[in-house]
Amino acid sequence: MPELPEVETIRRDLAAHLGATRPRIARVRTSAAPLRQPPHAALAPAAAEGARIDAVDRHGKLLLVRLSHPDGPRTLCIHLGMSGRLLVDAPDHPRPAHTHVEFVLSAGTCLRYVDARRFGSVTVVAGLPGGDDLGLGPDALATPWSRAALRAAIGGSRRTIFDVLLDQRRIAGLGNIYVQEILHRAGVDPRAVAGRLRARGLDVIAARIHPVLRAAIARRGTTLRDYRDASGRRGGNAPHLSVYGGAGAPCRCGAILRGTKLSGRSVTFCPRCQRLGRPRRIAAR
Ligand SMILES: [Zn+2]
Secondary structure, three states: OOOHHHHHHHHHHHHHHHOOOOOEEEEEEEOOOOOOOOOOOOEOHHHHOOOEEEEEEEEOOEEEEEEEEOOEEEEEEEEOOOOOEEEEEOOOOOOOOOEEEEEEEOOOOEEEEEOOOOOOEEEEEEOOOOOHHHOOOOEOOOOOOOHHHHHHHHOOOOOEHHHHHHOOOOOEOOOHHHHHHHHHHHOEOOOOEHHHOOHHHHHHHHHHHHHHHHHHHHOOOOOOOOOOOOOOOOOOOHHHOOOOOOOOOEOOOOOEOEEEEEOOEEEEEOOOOOOEOOOHHHHOO
């Protein structure tokens, strides 16, 4: 699933492509197959027709395309779900299979939303909502993380730190890949109870969030299978992952990475490097 670094790569691609031209959305075409409906009240993609594109923002994993519409400002909200792609293309190029929404732009190009599994969403909302208006927590990249900021986001949760960092209402933008990478770099056990983490654990997590995300953005994101940038190219970060998907392989410390299941997801961690916050009942075994 695309996470913050992948969505930010697409955002930068779109912003560079649109530049200062502020193209108009001349026509919107949608397929008959329905996409997922997001929790916030929203209009169909056709409500973007006739609008000018002013800017491309992002909050967490959500792309927010700001529009000037004759009826007032609107925002095109795009969530890539599990397998969504947003491609800049020529309108006369054949549409890829699973193209669900197409925005034909006055600049002579088009934006195509392609999604084989249809877990993504493409909707329009009135006004210029921020992440909190859409039920999202603080953005993982825009927020200056500190012990206090992280503690405020986590609260006293009794869930695992792995689970809490994935919760978009607490921190927006992190998913399965980058939570595992951040916890590994921080030396924190993914099974740690979030609300019981001490100062040291919070400090190292707060210090690792930005470096892990920035390094992945610099490599244009992680492609495991589906993710592509706005030009259809793969990201280059996958070979640089330290733990994700690596159970049974050696950690850089030499210990063998271990796999476990948390909240139904496969999680990999290093039993030697990631000791901070390890629950006592596990440590005693
Ligand atoms: Zn290790």
